Amino acid sequence: MATTDRLAARGGTVRRVTTLPLAVLAAGTLAACGSSPAEDVDTENISGSITYWASNQGDSVTEDEQVLSETIERFTEETGVEVELEVIPWNDLQNRILTAVSSGDGPDVLNIGNTWAASMQATGAFLEWEGEVLEAIGGEERFIGSSWATGGAEGETPTSVPLYALSYSLYYNTEIFEENGIEEPPGTWEEFVDVAQELTQDTDDDGSIDQWGFTLAGASISNNAHAAFIRGLQHGGELYDEDGEPDFTNDAVVAGVEEWVQLMGEDGVVSPSDAELVNGAESVEQVASGQAAMVFDQAPGNVFSNRDFDGYAAAEMPMLDVDATGLEATQSHVAGINISVFENSDNIDAAVAFVAHMTSDEELTYLNQEFTALPVVSDLYEDEAFQSEEIQLKQQILEDHAQPMPLYPSESQMETVVGTAIRDLLADVAQGGEVTEDDVREALATAESQM
Amino acid sequence: MPVEPKVKEPPERERSVDDAASARHNGKLTPSERNQRRAQAKVAGQVVQTAGAGRRDRLFPYALIAPASVMELLIHIIPMALGVYIAFLGLNQFTIGNWLQAPFVGLENFVTGLDPDGPIGSQFYAALLRTVVYTLISVGAAWALGMFAAVLLTSKVKGRGFLRTLFLTPYALPQYVGAIAWAFMFNQRDGVINRILVQDLGILDEGPFWLLGGNAFWVTVVVTVWQFWPFAFLMLLAALQNIPDDVYEAAALDGASLWKQFTTITLPMIRQANVVMLLILSLWIFNQFNIPYVLFGPASPPEATLISPLIYEQSFNYWNFGVGGAMSVLLLVALVIASAFYIKLVMPKGKALHD
Numbered sequence: 001m002a003t004t005d006r007l008a009a010r011g012g013t014v015r016r017v018t019t020l021p022l023a024v025l026a027a028g029t030l031a032a033c034g035s036s037p038a039e040d041v042d043t044e045n046i047s048g049s050i051t052y053w054a055s056n057q058g059d060s061v062t063e064d065e066q067v068l069s070e071t072i073e074r075f076t077e078e079t080g081v082e083v084e085l086e087v088i089p090w091n092d093l094q095n096r097i098l099t100a101v102s103s104g105d106g107p108d109v110l111n112i113g114n115t116w117a118a119s120m121q122a123t124g125a126f127l128e129w130e131g132e133v134l135e136a137i138g139g140e141e142r143f144i145g146s147s148w149a150t151g152g153a154e155g156e157t158p159t160s161v162p163l164y165a166l167s168y169s170l171y172y173n174t175e176i177f178e179e180n181g182i183e184e185p186p187g188t189w190e191e192f193v194d195v196a197q198e199l200t201q202d203t204d205d206d207g208s209i210d211q212w213g214f215t216l217a218g219a220s221i222s223n224n225a226h227a228a229f230i231r232g233l234q235h236g237g238e239l240y241d242e243d244g245e246p247d248f249t250n251d252a253v254v255a256g257v258e259e260w261v262q263l264m265g266e267d268g269v270v271s272p273s274d275a276e277l278v279n280g281a282e283s284v285e286q287v288a289s290g291q292a293a294m295v296f297d298q299a300p301g302n303v304f305s306n307r308d309f310d311g312y313a314a315a316e317m318p319m320l321d322v323d324a325t326g327l328e329a330t331q332s333h334v335a336g337i338n339i340s341v342f343e344n345s346d347n348i349d350a351a352v353a354f355v356a357h358m359t360s361d362e363e364l365t366y367l368n369q370e371f372t373a374l375p376v377v378s379d380l381y382e383d384e385a386f387q388s389e390e391i392q393l394k395q396q397i398l399e400d401h402a403q404p405m406p407l408y409p410s411e412s413q414m415e416t417v418v419g420t421a422i423r424d425l426l427a428d429v430a431q432g433g434e435v436t437e438d439d440v441r442e443a444l445a446t447a448e449s450q451m
Numbered sequence: 452m453p454v455e456p457k458v459k460e461p462p463e464r465e466r467s468v469d470d471a472a473s474a475r476h477n478g479k480l481t482p483s484e485r486n487q488r489r490a491q492a493k494v495a496g497q498v499v500q501t502a503g504a505g506r507r508d509r510l511f512p513y514a515l516i517a518p519a520s521v522m523e524l525l526i527h528i529i530p531m532a533l534g535v536y537i538a539f540l541g542l543n544q545f546t547i548g549n550w551l552q553a554p555f556v557g558l559e560n561f562v563t564g565l566d567p568d569g570p571i572g573s574q575f576y577a578a579l580l581r582t583v584v585y586t587l588i589s590v591g592a593a594w595a596l597g598m599f600a601a602v603l604l605t606s607k608v609k610g611r612g613f614l615r616t617l618f619l620t621p622y623a624l625p626q627y628v629g630a631i632a633w634a635f636m637f638n639q640r641d642g643v644i645n646r647i648l649v650q651d652l653g654i655l656d657e658g659p660f661w662l663l664g665g666n667a668f669w670v671t672v673v674v675t676v677w678q679f680w681p682f683a684f685l686m687l688l689a690a691l692q693n694i695p696d697d698v699y700e701a702a703a704l705d706g707a708s709l710w711k712q713f714t715t716i717t718l719p720m721i722r723q724a725n726v727v728m729l730l731i732l733s734l735w736i737f738n739q740f741n742i743p744y745v746l747f748g749p750a751s752p753p754e755a756t757l758i759s760p761l762i763y764e765q766s767f768n769y770w771n772f773g774v775g776g777a778m779s780v781l782l783l784v785a786l787v788i789a790s791a792f793y794i795k796l797v798m799p800k801g802k803a804l805h806d
Contacts, residue, residue, distance in 0.1 A: 091748065095767050102547050119770075125548040221750070273640035276662060278748055409544060416768045420750050427663040427752060430639075449570040450769060 043136045043353040049082035050108035050350050053096065055337055057164065057371040059281065059302040061087045067370045075357045081350045090222070090279070094412065100342065101125040108345040109354050113222070114150040114336040115405040115415065117160045121152040122409035126159035127341040127348065137161060137356045146334050146398060147376040153407050160338035161359060164373035166298040167397045168226070168332035169390075170315045171284070176211065176293045185315035189234075189259065192294075192318035196269035199293040213269035215292035216260075217277040218426040221419030224260075226333055227296075228418050229405060231256025233330035234320050239414060240406045246451045248418060248444040257422060258440045265429045275423075275430035287312065298335050301372035301390075314390045316397060331401035336376065374398065410451060417447040531783070538776035547772065560777035564765070571771075574753075574761060575778055579785075582758040585668070586737045589675040593732060596676065597683025602717065605691045615688070622681035630745035633674045637661035637746075662746060667755035674742050679732060690724035691717065726797050730790065737786065758782060 052072075058064045064087040072083045086107070088096055094116065100106025101123045112120055120126060127133065129151065134140060140148055147165050151158025170192075172185055176199060186192035196213025203211050217223050228248075229239060237252020247253075264270040271292070277283055284300040286292040288309040296317060304312055317331035339358060341351045357363060361380060368375050369385050374394055380386060381395065405411060421443040429435050537550070538560055546553035566572035600618055604611050621629055636643045638661075645658030661670050694717065702712050718725075740759040743751045749768055751760050762782070766775030 095749075098547065098767060098770070102550055119544055122544045123548040124545075219748070271640075272660075276639055276660070412544075413769050416750075420768075423750075424753060427660070431660055431664045446570060 041132050041136055041352045042349050043356060046079055046081050046347075046350040046353050048347050048350060049084060050345070050347050050354060051084045051086070052354065053093075053107040053110040054085060054087045055093055055111040055113065056087055056089045057299070057302075057337065057373070059306045061089065063302065063306075067367070071358065071363050071367060074363075075354060078357070079350070079353060081347075081353070083354060104344050106342045106344065108347055108351040109339065109341055111163065111337050111339055112160055114147075114160070114162065114338045115222075115333065116412045117150055117158070117338055118153040118407045118409050119412040120340065121156065121159040125343055127343050127345075127352075128157040128159055129161055130157050133352055136352050137359055142377045142379070144376055144378055146402065146404070147336060150334055150336060150404055150407075151338060153409065160340040161355060162336055162376035163339045163358060163364075164337040164368055164371055165376045165398060166335040166337075166373050167394045167402055168230070168296050168298055168317055168335065169393060169397060170294060170317050171287060171297055171300055171312055172294045172315065173287050173290060173292075173311060174313050175311045176290065185313070186318050187316075187322045189318045189320050193263070193267050193269065196263070196294060197267065200269050209271070211290065212271045212286070212292040214263055214294045215277075215283040215286040216263070216270055216274055216295070217280045217283045218264070218270075218275035218430070219278045219423050220280055221423060222415055223280055223419075224422035224426075225415040225419035226335075226405075227260045228253060228257050228422060229333055230317070230330055231260055233327045233403060234324070236328055238327075238406070239418070240408060244408050246410070246414060246448050248448045249441055254437060254441050254444060257425075257444065258435075258437050261422065261425045261429060261435055261440060264426055265435055272430035275426045298332075299372045314393055316393065316401070327403065329401055330403050331397050334398065334402045334404045336373070413451060417450045418444070421447040534776055534783075535780050537772060538780045540773050540776070542772035542776070544770050547770075550772075553773075556773065560771075560773040561781075563771075564774040564777040565781060571765065571774060574756070575758075578756050578758045578761045581668070581756070582737060585672060585675075585739075585757060586733055589672050589679065589736050590729065590733050592672070592676045593680040593683050593736075594729065596680040597685075597687050600680075600684045601687035601691055602713070604688060618684055619681045621677050622685070626678060626741045627745055629678055630674055630742050633670070633677070634662065634746050637670050639663075663752055665754045667747065667752045670746065671739075671743055671755055671757070674746065675736060675739060678742065679736060683728060683732060686724055686728040687721065690721035694720045726793075730793055730798070734786065734790070 052068075054064060054068055056064055058067060065085065068085055068087070072085060076082060090113075093111075093113075097106070097110065097112065097120065100110075101120075104125075106125075129137070143162055144165070147162035148158070150162060151160045170185060177183075177185075180199060182195060182198070186195045192214075199211065199213040200209060201211045202209050216227075232239060232250075232253035233256075235252035235255045237247075237250045237256070239246065239248060239253060241247040264272060264274065271286075274283065274286075280297055281300075281303050283292070283295050284297055284303040285307070287295045287300075288304055288307045300312075304310065319329060319331065321328070339355055341348065341355060345351045358367070359377070361377065364375050364377060365380055365383055365385055367373075368380075372390075374391060375381065375383070375386060386392075386395075406414065408414075425435050425440060425443055428439075537553075539555055539557060540546070540550070540553040541556040541559070542550055542553045563569060564571050564575060567576055600614075604615055604618075608614070639645060639658050642658075642661070644661065645655075648655045649658050659666060661667065698716055698720075699712055702716055707715070738759050739757060740763065743755065743757055743760045744763070747755065747760075750764055751757070756764075758778075762775045762778045765771045765778065
């Protein structure tokens with residue numbers, strides 16, 4: 001009996017998988033989501049319960065649950081509304097949202113990576129932040145301009161509200177730097193590669209390198225896409241042309257991507273093993289354990305502190321030229337997490353009230369501190385919680401050296417195809433292959449043809 | 452409701468039909484038989500009179516399977532039909548929110564997804580071919596291992612019960628758990644496989660990448676075989692136990708070698724179990740999604756991309772739901788044709804099943 005059940009279960013799994021895209025969509029037969037802006041909300045008299053999908057910001061899902069449940073408790077105390085929390089790892093988040101959109105059966109409130117905002121907006125499944133709804137969260141003016149701009153495509157009513165602001169910066173292991181007499185973090189890309197090469201060492205003389213100059217998560221699709229964006233801009237080229245068409249094969253993007261890939265190839269400063277690392281936290285761990293000296297990351301604080309590691313410092317990302325200005329001075333995309341309300345929610349009032357709670361000064365102070373992120377509202381910049389050197393640095397990068405990822409609906413596909421192409425190039429290099437400029441151009445051309 | 456007569460009637464009717472048939476068979480009827488037939492005719496008349504109840508009887512089995520049919524319709528048939536339908540829609544992030552209203556694009560998705568010269572179509576055919584090779588190797592290996600272990604454990608070896616349980620472990624573990632463990636083991640930097648190969652045995656100087664490049668294909672095969680051979684083992688073991696021992700004894704007396712016994716007794720006698728099992732196994736493995744997904748994440752390495760993960764990639768990574776749907780439809784058609792041929796040519800006919 002048990003066996004037959006198992007067989008049935010297995011058969012079920014397999015069949016479900018064949019029709020996976022279909023079955024998921026089929027669930028949506030009952031979902032009729034008309035796009036009517038919910039302008040009137042009453043956030044005063046609310047009751048019932050809502051569901052909240054949070055992105056994974058800390059070192060682990062459990063840690064995030066602890067942090068967020070404090071915020072939620074305060075909300076429930078104030079309003080009486082119960083919040084059912086689910087923290088979703090990054091790998092699954094986009095799929096989960098897509099499934100929710102297609103079935104019309106999703107959470108009431110959810111986090112999105114701000115680079116997806118335009119793609120998500122295009123689905124028409126999310127509440128537009130205007131009128132009374134916008135007033136409920138205190139109006140647009142509270143928020144920092146660059147963060148607010150990530151809420152959706154240019155010229156359209158935003159469908160997401162900034163929650164955490166982040167930026168890339170260079171993190172390095174100060175002990176390794178000191179041991180090798182390097183006093184300052186590298187300023188230009190050339191210096192960066194030199195320092196990385198110097199720090200790539202066989203420290204125990206056993207014939208194999210055990211300390212690498214730099215580490216990257218080669219199998220992380222989004223990290224690779226960010227690198228293509230930032231490195232491309234430093235060379236003066238964008239991923240989309242003026243008409244909003246994908247343009248991955250312009251010389252600047254090719255040069256930028258090639259630089260990134262050659263860190264593992266010609267430069268030899270990245271361990272080939274890094275080609276298997278799926279998320280950024282894994283590369284941050286390499287720095288904490290001393291297996292690598294430098295890493296580019298947005299918020300490694302939690303990984304470091306969970307390892308009781310404080311021998312690190314943050315610096316600006318290297319640029320081709322320290323005096324670069326404009327696009328060439330880009331060090332990071334305007335990174336961050338936004339929060340959206342699902343238009344199909346049957347408790348929109350409570351959902352909007354919850355977003356207002358999450359983006360209130362008190363909660364933003366608490367949450368951004370816990371997740372080592374920057375506040376997204378201007379008033380908090382003076383708050384003493386955000387005066388640390390690292391936060392100040394990030395703030396400056398966001399102000400002077402950050403560009404928003406392309407705000408086009410196809411942005412998330414772009415991240416996938418470009419990130420995958422770079423992952424495969426790095427995999428080739430890791431396996432001993434040689435990657436030339438032509439290979440990079442070809443890989444990017446293939447990626448572009450898939451858009 | 453009066454249940455009893457209902458239950459009793461059908462056997463009577465059957466008997467009367469049977470008897471009539473045997474009578475026909477005999478040709479001539481003796482007078483006593485004729486009387487008997489008359490009596491039977493009376494009974495038959497009564498049966499005809501209660502035909503109203505008989506119709507209800509005939510409907511009763513349908514009533515029994517109706518709930519299952521409705522569920523089957525909801526869970527399999529309707530989604531499948533919708534899947535075919537979305538293959539003709541321009542379904543992407545602009546239309547997904549209200550996908551029933553997505554524009555009809557005719558065969559466009561099939562052209563994009565299945566054009567051998569296009570960027571997506573070329574991947575599709577490569578993945579299809581790769582999946583066929585992967586299925587043949589995996590099913591072959593799983594079958595051979597399962598057969599070997601089943602034959603071994605049918606004979607009275609010591610510790611037979613323990614070994615049977617042990618062999619079934621991969622099957623008892625959730626697929627995800629097993630595949631995650633394999634992913635750790637095949638990790639290049641600190642996986643146990645490279646540790647054994649490089650540090651412990653010193654066979655290789657440098658740990659190769661198992662989850663990248665060409666090796667990824669073979670890792671998928673290994674994990675698949677590991678996961679599915681216990682199923683082959685279980686089915687074959689059950690089939691083998693139905694073969695009476697004296698057949699082997701007689702063969703041994705006639706001087707047949709073990710191999711000869713295997714090919715002339717074992718294989719033919721378990722043929723039915725074998726062909727059904729191979730069909731199920733092939734379909735499962737051909738459609739395999741869980742193993743590559745857990746090993747490689749949302750996008751498999753190009754050298755190891757199988758067809759189900761490719762459809763997933765198109766649909767969920769690139770948001771080309773229509774193209775994903777078109778690929779699914781082609782896959783469905785291909786599998787139905789292949790299964791139909793297999794059932795027609797290889798599967799034992801209904802009659803043989805009662806032997």
